[in-house]
Amino acid sequence: EPEVTQTPSHQVTQMGQEVILRCVPISNHLYFYWYRQILGQKVEFLVSFYNNEISEKSEIFDDQFSVERPDGSNFTLKIRSTKLEDSAMYFCASGLDRANSPLHFGNGTRLTVT
Amino acid sequence: DAKTTQPNSMESNEEEPVHLPCNHSTISGTDYIHWYRQLPSQGPEYVIHGLTSNVNNRMASLAIAEDRKSSTLILHRATLRDAAVYYCILRAYNNDMRFGAGTRLTVKP
Numbered sequence: 001e002p003e004v005t006q007t008p009s010h011q012v013t014q015m016g017q018e019v020i021l022r023c024v025p026i027s028n029h030l031y032f033y034w035y036r037q038i039l040g041q042k043v044e045f046l047v048s049f050y051n052n053e054i055s056e057k058s059e060i061f062d063d064q065f066s067v068e069r070p071d072g073s074n075f076t077l078k079i080r081s082t083k084l085e086d087s088a089m090y091f092c093a094s095g096l097d098r099a100n101s102p103l104h105f106g107n108g109t110r111l112t113v114t
Numbered sequence: 115d116a117k118t119t120q121p122n123s124m125e126s127n128e129e130e131p132v133h134l135p136c137n138h139s140t141i142s143g144t145d146y147i148h149w150y151r152q153l154p155s156q157g158p159e160y161v162i163h164g165l166t167s168n169v170n171n172r173m174a175s176l177a178i179a180e181d182r183k184s185s186t187l188i189l190h191r192a193t194l195r196d197a198a199v200y201y202c203i204l205r206a207y208n209n210d211m212r213f214g215a216g217t218r219l220t221v222k223p
Contacts (some may be wrong), residue, residue: 043201081119098205099208103150108156108157
């Protein structure tokens with residue numbers, strides 16, 4: 001069964017550094033998402049992406065964040081200048097339809113900012 | 115966003131059925147009812163979804179009230195592997211999916 005894959009599984013970075021989290025969504029999916037989960041807290045929506053542009057973003061997704069689908073297969077989340085509070089699990093997801101189909105999630109990237 | 119209300123936690127015995135309730139009294143006519151679960155140290159996993167009619171799949175059944183203001187996720191025979199946080203989420207075409215706190219299900223051997 002096709003799955004969403006995320007790399008790396010764990011990323012450690014210093015405060016102020018840029019990080020890029022990578023995702024390969026399921027190949028025929030059209031909608032792409034990033035979520036994050038701070039340890040012990042709920043899963044939070046960051047951004048959705050469709051037709052090569054952002055569809056919706058949350059208040060968390062400020063100017064420090066950006067997303068890109070550079071080559072038709074990868075979907076990336078960039079954090080320009082990481083802060084300690086960016087430490088979290090970041091989940092990528094993809095889906096065929098916006099409401100009437102499942103979202104398929106990757107197993108996440110654990111980002112640790114020191 | 116239409117909100118859902120779920121119990122914080124529930125317990126079940128292994129190999130017994132589990133009924134996980136969800137209230138969504140402000141649901142709109144075009145909102146789909148989705149259920150996901152998150153096993154420890156994993157990403158969320160799709161379980162089932164529906165609009166108006168009851169739905170069955172290999173993982174679970176979804177019973178939707180006639181007025182659509184509540185729904186119940188039914189696990190027919192809980193196993194230890196079903197211990198997870200279960201999320202009931204409303205999805206509309208004009209909004210993306212947001213997670214609440216969910217119900218933490220504990221399965222006792």
